[in-house]
Amino acid sequence: MVTKVVWDRLLAVICAAVLSGTLVVGLWPLTPHPKNDVARIPNRIGLHFGEYGTILSAGAFQAGDSAGGAPCSLEMWFKPGNINDSNTMLAFYNPENLVSFSLHQSIKDLVIERQIRDRQDHVSEVHIYLDDVLHQETPAFITITASPQGTAFYVDGVLVKKSSSFALSRKDLVGQLVVANSPVANDSWSGDLLGLAIYDRELTATEVLEHSNSWTKNGRPAIPEKGDPVALYLFDERLGSVIHNRAGSAPDLYIPDHYLIVRQTFLEVPWQEYNPGWGYYKDVLINIGGFIPLGFVFCAYLSSALHLKRAQSTTILLGFTVSLTIEVLQAFIPTRDSGMTDVITNTLGTAIGAMAFPWKITQAIFSRVGIPIEH
Numbered sequence: 001m002v003t004k005v006v007w008d009r010l011l012a013v014i015c016a017a018v019l020s021g022t023l024v025v026g027l028w029p030l031t032p033h034p035k036n037d038v039a040r041i042p043n044r045i046g047l048h049f050g051e052y053g054t055i056l057s058a059g060a061f062q063a064g065d066s067a068g069g070a071p072c073s074l075e076m077w078f079k080p081g082n083i084n085d086s087n088t089m090l091a092f093y094n095p096e097n098l099v100s101f102s103l104h105q106s107i108k109d110l111v112i113e114r115q116i117r118d119r120q121d122h123v124s125e126v127h128i129y130l131d132d133v134l135h136q137e138t139p140a141f142i143t144i145t146a147s148p149q150g151t152a153f154y155v156d157g158v159l160v161k162k163s164s165s166f167a168l169s170r171k172d173l174v175g176q177l178v179v180a181n182s183p184v185a186n187d188s189w190s191g192d193l194l195g196l197a198i199y200d201r202e203l204t205a206t207e208v209l210e211h212s213n214s215w216t217k218n219g220r221p222a223i224p225e226k227g228d229p230v231a232l233y234l235f236d237e238r239l240g241s242v243i244h245n246r247a248g249s250a251p252d253l254y255i256p257d258h259y260l261i262v263r264q265t266f267l268e269v270p271w272q273e274y275n276p277g278w279g280y281y282k283d284v285l286i287n288i289g290g291f292i293p294l295g296f297v298f299c300a301y302l303s304s305a306l307h308l309k310r311a312q313s314t315t316i317l318l319g320f321t322v323s324l325t326i327e328v329l330q331a332f333i334p335t336r337d338s339g340m341t342d343v344i345t346n347t348l349g350t351a352i353g354a355m356a357f358p359w360k361i362t363q364a365i366f367s368r369v370g371i372p373i374e375h
Contacts, residue, residue, distance in 0.1 A: 007304075008301075008305035011297065014297050014301075015297050015301050018293050018297050019294065019298075019322070022290070022294055022326075023326065026323075026330070027330065029333075029335060031333075033260075034259045034335055035258060036053055036054065036255060036256050036257060036259045036260075037049065037050030037051055037052050037053035037259065038050070038053040040239075041192060045194060045234060045235050046192050046193060046194040046195075046235045047192065047193050047243075047255075048081075048191075049180040049189060049193065050190055051188065051190060052188050052334075053180055053188060053190070053259065054178060054179060054180050054181035054188060055178075055180065055243065055256070056176060056177065056178055056179070056253065056256065056262070057176050057177035057178075057250070057252070057253050058252050059251035060174065060175050060176050060251070061092065061173055061174050061175060061176075061177060061198075061230075061231070061250055062249075063171045063174045069148040069167065069169050070170040070171065070200065071145075071147040071148070071201050071202040072146055072168065072169060072173055072198070072200055072201070073143065073144065073145035073146070073198070073199040073202060073203045074143070074145075074196075074199075075141070075142070075143050075195070075198075075211060076089075076090065076141075076142045076193075076195070076196050077140075077141045077193075077194040077196070078139065078191055078194060079139040079191050079192040079194065080134050080135075080137075080140075080191045081192070082136075082191075083107065083108055083136040084107060085105060085190065086104070086279075087187050087188060087189035087190070088178075088182040088188075088189060089103045089179070089189045090103040090178070090179050090196075091177075091178045091183050092172070092174060092176070092178075093176045093177075093183030093184070093262055093263065094175030094176065095263075098183070098263070099113075099182070099184060100114065100115050100174065100175060101114050101168070101173055102114075102182070105134060105189060105191075108131075108133070108134045108135070109130060109131050109133070110129070110140075110155075111127055111129055112127070112128045112130070112144060112153070113125055113126065113127050113128075114126050114168055114172050126165070128153065128161065128163055128166050130155065130160055130161060140156065141155070141156050143208045143212065145202050145208065146168035146169060146202065147202040148167075148169075149164065150162060150163055150164035150165075150166070150167075151163050152205075154205075154208045154212070157208055157209035157212030159208075173198060179196075179253065180193065181261070183261070183262040183263055184261065184263050184265055185264070185337055186261060186264075186334060186335055193235060194219075195219065195220070195233065195234060195235065196231070196232075196235075197211075197221060197229045197232045197247075198229055198230045198231040198250065199229045199230060200230050211223075219234060220232070220234050220246075228248055231247065231250035232245060232246040233245060233253060234246055241254050241255040241257075242254050242255075243255070259334050260334050261334045264331055265331070265339070266328075266331040267328070267331070267338050267339060267343075268338065268339040268340065268341075270340055270344065284341070287341075287342050287345035287346050288345050288348050288349040289349060290349060291323070291345075291348075291350045291353065292350070292352050292356070293353060294318075294319055294349075294350055295316070295349065295350035295352060295353025295354040295355075295356075296353035298318055298354070299312055299315040299353065299354040299357040299358075300357050302315060303358075312351075312355065315350060315353075316347065316354055319347050319349070319350025319353075319354075320343065320346075320347040320350070323342060323346035323347060323350075326342075326346075327339065327342055327343055
């Protein structure tokens with residue numbers, strides 16, 4: 001049988017190990033400035049984005065004198081790295097509207113999102129889904145072209161959807177361009193980016209098909225006179241960190257040395273973090289389960305070794321403090337997300353662990369194996 005003195009010391013060591021492990025897992029990787037995983041594709045044009053990689057525009061895209069509803073078009077030629085991922089491929093960021101327009105991979109689907117702000121300054125989001133258009137290791141050429149009459153969506157030069165309610169305009173494509181990541185959260189996309197162009201006019205169906213064929217065969221669009229895009233990025237530079245704009249007045253793009261989030265969220269509120277899907281609920285369960293051991297061992301130590309009368313409430317407060325500390329520090333680590341949902345679920349896990357210690361079945365198990373636990 002283990003003596004109480006030995007067990008109390010062992011319990012203190014277990015508490016220290018559990019706390020250390022929890023902090024390491026919560027803050028891993030332990031670097032605030034990870035290397036930006038962006039590289040030139042050998043022997044061909046394009047950029048390859050790894051697990052944590054992003055590029056940014058050197059300045060802001062401007063709408064010019066365009067009025068609301070002004071036509072616009074966007075072309076993007078890319079190859080997904082993992083068809084099972086769901087991440088942000090492209091977004092425009094500005095401090096007032098945050099993310100006005102964004103493009104996402106959702107497994108095999110492409111999701112186009114724009115932000116709407118009403119007269120009362122309430123913000124809502126509108127989504128368009130292009131189902132089953134992405135395939136593993138197969139390049140896709142996406143064209144989005146809009147006018148006041150509506151927005152058309154093409155894949156490899158073929159019309160796949162049209163919407164009169166998705167009122168995209170040139171004013172949505174303003175601010176800093178962020179490629180292969182979200183401007184406000186760690187949502188890095190992996191794959192190859194082979195070409196990108198933005199126009200301040202609507203492209204006809206004939207132009208869409210011609211551009212698709214030209215991009216995929218020649219590495220650039222066949223542009224008629226007076227049809228130059230606002231921005232044209234061919235990604236054909238072999239060296240350096242700058243991706244030059246080959247047309248129009250839009251800014252160049254650049255590859256940062258380190259992976260970063262333009263405006264990383266600090267303690268995001270739960271209703272903004274909520275995402276109905278198995279991935280969200282899986283994370284909730286992991287966060288609850290991950291703090292149960294901390295609640296259990298600390299409640300055992302505080303009640304058995306220190307004979308603290310309010311061991312359970314003290315343990316729950318400890319779990320809350322540890323979780324809050326982790327989430328605050330995660331706001332300075334671009335590969336992690338800072339949110340209050342984790343604080344709530346981690347504290348709940350701590351409470352479950354603390355409440356499980358005084359259960360009769362728990363005490364019976366300790367007594368059977370000869371561990372001198374008091375509570």
